[in-house]
Amino acid sequence: MQSSQLVAIIKRLVAMQEDQSAEVQERRFEKDGDLKATVSYDPQSQAFELEDSNTHQQFQFDNIDLVAMELYDLLAD
Numbered sequence: 001m002q003s004s005q006l007v008a009i010i011k012r013l014v015a016m017q018e019d020q021s022a023e024v025q026e027r028r029f030e031k032d033g034d035l036k037a038t039v040s041y042d043p044q045s046q047a048f049e050l051e052d053s054n055t056h057q058q059f060q061f062d063n064i065d066l067v068a069m070e071l072y073d074l075l076a077d
Contacts, residue, residue, distance in 0.1 A: 009068045016041040029071055036074045
């Protein structure tokens with residue numbers, strides 16, 4: 001059985017939240033070497049910002065579950 005992609009995404013997002021620096025954290029999410037999205041986390045506002053690499057649209061989330069689901073959808077396509 002394959003391990004859950006959603007769990008892996010959430011672990012990366014939690015690591016961004018748990019970083020002790022006051023700096024904005026940024027992660028790239030790729031599938032087969034193709035950049036699908038970039039996510040940043042601002043510890044001051046406690047919000048995630050997701051940029052869809054295909055459309056260059058940006059979305060803000062204050063809920064880790066919502067950003068994880070959006071990333072999962074982008075990576076599943």
